[in-house]
Amino acid sequence: MLSENDKQNLLRNLARNRVVLATGAGFSAEAVNISGNTLPVGDGLARYLWESLYPSAYEPGTSLKTLYAAASFRMGKAPLRELINNYLKVREYPTWYRLVAQRFWRRIYTFNADDLM
16 A cells, blocks of 8 residues: 555646556456456456357467467458447446546556557
8 A cells, every 4th residue: 555655745746747557468357348348357358259250169379369369260350340349339337437536647658459448
């Protein structure tokens, strides 16, 4: 946890628009996509692509890059883009995400492919 001094420093810098927000794996985990599922965390997108391509059980450790290439080859780029967009398009999210977005950040960086932020 932050010390009281660090909390005050953070609040002061937030008020002055000096803080950079960086989001990554897990940030969007509570958001729900247009299919009603929570957004993927970890290898969730790789698992989803696997299940869209193959009838066999998912093989953990298969790289997303490999699965994307296989899906692009088998499905074509446009259908793959639509499949991924539908999986990562946010339909609803808990209200705490609004609190994060209401801040005036100096910059926002995300490593996520969804459209939450």
